[in-house]
Every structure is written in C-alpha cells, then in structure tokens.
Amino acid sequence: MREESGARINISEGTCPERIVTITGPTDAIFKAFSMIALKFEEDINASMTNSSVTSKPPVTLRLVVPASQCGSLIGKGGSKIKEIRESTGAQVQVAGDMLPNSTERAVTISGTPDAIIQCVKQICVVMLESPPKGATIPYRPKPASAPIIFAGGQAFTIQGQYAIPHPDLTKLHQLAMQHPPFTPLGQTTPGFPGLDATTPTSSHELTIPNDLIGCIIGRQGSKINEIRQMSGAQIKIANATEGSAERQVTITGSPANISLAQYLINAR
Structure with a gap:
C-alpha cells in the first residue's frame, strides 16, 4: 500500500481493541492509500460472507479521527455541509457529539x-484543508480494553457483557489489601509508607497525579472517582489545579486497607 500509493502509512502499536492508522502525504496519495484500505475491508466483508448465512451485505465502515475544532466546518451551518456530503456521495456520515477519551x-x-x-x-479532506484546526490538538490514544471491576464478598469480578467473571488476580490483590495494609501501589518500590501505622484506625496518604491524567480518574461528571470512593470506602479529595504546576494533589483518607484499595484502583485507572 505504501509503495503503490506513495503515502506514509503508520499503524499505532498496542494490544488495544482499536488502533489508529495515520496516512500522510499529498491529497492524491492519501486517496490512493485510502481506496486501497477501503477495498481491503470490502474484500474482508465478502470473504466473511461466503461461509455465513447473512444475506444482506454490511457496508464498509470506518471511523476517522478529526480535531474537534474542525468538526463545526464539517457539519456546516444547521448541518448543511454534512447533508450535502451525504447526498452527493451516498455515504452515511456521523460526527460524534463527544470528544474521544x-x-x-x-x-x-x-x-x-x-x-x-x-x-x-x-470531500472531508477538502473541508479540513479549507479550515485548519484551531489551537493545540491532543491526539486520541486508544487504551487497552479494561472491563469494569466489582468487589463482592471478598472476591473481584470483571464485567463482560451481561456477566460478572471472577478475576483471581484482582481477588488476590483485594485480599492482600485487606490483610496487609498498606500494600505498595504499582510503580512504587519503597515497602510501606513512612509514618503510616497499620494500627491507627484512620490515616491519610497523599499522591500527586499529572494534570493530563486527572480526567480519567475523575471520569465524566465525577463518575469514576465516585466509583473508586464507593469501592474502596476511602475518602478521596482532589485539590484544585495550582497555577504553573503540572500535577494535582490527591488526599486519600480512611483505614490503611481502604487507602491501599483506593490507591490500587487509582493506579489501575
């Protein structure tokens, strides 16, 4: 594909459910590479249909990753531009309302x-060339699939579809956290925490978290941090951002076991 199209084609690393293909080059090289990719998907669909009972052929579907600042031009006033693209090409086009994580x-x-x-x-490329992105773009990086975790009856379960699957490794960690508070969170090698005595009923521990990661710990409208509070039973306070600092202070209060679990969950996020 690279040779035939003359475009640079890169595929992101990682064992994620999604990977990002970046195509760079002059417009005609991009279209050439793009048509080769679309036809490859078409081949795959045809191949998968030969031994299946499905009669209607599914369309080729692709997700483009577009800077949010360019999406307005793509939609157009009152949706006029996107409507024009749909009508003139016969393709279905949908712009997501929310930004990617x-x-x-x-x-x-x-x-x-x-x-x-x-x-x-x-047509999308033409629009993007006419209205370049405004401000800095933070690119979307797919994360490995992480299923939600539930702790119940001293066991850890991950949610897959409609089922809760027991997770032995997490169960072990959960039990360790309960028996040997406080256990060392990932990424820290010092055994225990100075000044934290396992016999004190409540204590508090401070963590610093980079600003660019705080969002994934707080979650949408605080959903993730509330989940961590509920699961760990610890109180968690996130300090407001201080000017000029690239980190936020997080204070966790509770029994050593609660703190260990809260730290583990924050690290896991």
Whole structure:
C-alpha cells in the first residue's frame, strides 16, 4: 500500500481493541492509500460472507479521527455541509457529539460502498484543508480494553457483557489489601509508607497525579472517582489545579486497607 500509493502509512502499536492508522502525504496519495484500505475491508466483508448465512451485505465502515475544532466546518451551518456530503456521495456520515477519551478529537463514522466512502473522504479532506484546526490538538490514544471491576464478598469480578467473571488476580490483590495494609501501589518500590501505622484506625496518604491524567480518574461528571470512593470506602479529595504546576494533589483518607484499595484502583485507572 505504501509503495503503490506513495503515502506514509503508520499503524499505532498496542494490544488495544482499536488502533489508529495515520496516512500522510499529498491529497492524491492519501486517496490512493485510502481506496486501497477501503477495498481491503470490502474484500474482508465478502470473504466473511461466503461461509455465513447473512444475506444482506454490511457496508464498509470506518471511523476517522478529526480535531474537534474542525468538526463545526464539517457539519456546516444547521448541518448543511454534512447533508450535502451525504447526498452527493451516498455515504452515511456521523460526527460524534463527544470528544474521544483524553483528547480534543472526535470520531467521524463513515459507511457505505468503497466508492461512496472514497468520495466522502475526498470531500472531508477538502473541508479540513479549507479550515485548519484551531489551537493545540491532543491526539486520541486508544487504551487497552479494561472491563469494569466489582468487589463482592471478598472476591473481584470483571464485567463482560451481561456477566460478572471472577478475576483471581484482582481477588488476590483485594485480599492482600485487606490483610496487609498498606500494600505498595504499582510503580512504587519503597515497602510501606513512612509514618503510616497499620494500627491507627484512620490515616491519610497523599499522591500527586499529572494534570493530563486527572480526567480519567475523575471520569465524566465525577463518575469514576465516585466509583473508586464507593469501592474502596476511602475518602478521596482532589485539590484544585495550582497555577504553573503540572500535577494535582490527591488526599486519600480512611483505614490503611481502604487507602491501599483506593490507591490500587487509582493506579489501575
């Protein structure tokens, strides 16, 4: 694909459910690479249909990652631009309302026949060339799939679909946290914490967390931090950002076991 199109094609590393393909080069090289990718997906769909009972052929679907500051131009006034792209190419185009996790980019999902998709991307590229992104873009980096965790009856379970699957490793950690407070969180090698005595009923521990990671610990409208508070039974306070500092202070208060568990959950996030 690189040789035939003349475009630079990179695929992000990692064992994530999603990986990002970045295509760079002059517009015609991008379209060439893009058509080759779309046709490859079409081949895959055809191959998977030969031994399946499905009669209607699913469309080729791709998610583009677009800086949020360019999405307004793509949608157009009152949705006029996106409507025009849909009508002239015959492809389905949807711009996500929310930004992708920990980034300033949004997903634009396009689906249809390879031809419709290629025409659609041409038009999207034209819009993006006409209105460059404003401000700095924080790129979306897919994270490895992490299933939600539930602690019940001294056991840890991960949620997969509608089922709770017992998770032996997390159960062990959970039990360790209860027996040997406080256990060392990931990334710290000093055994125990100075000044923290396991016999005191409540104590508090401070962590510093980089500003760019604080969002994934707080979660949407505080959903994640509340989950961590509930699961660990500890009180967790996040200090407001101080000017010029790249970190936020987090204070965890509770029994040593609660603190250990809260720290473990924060590290896991």
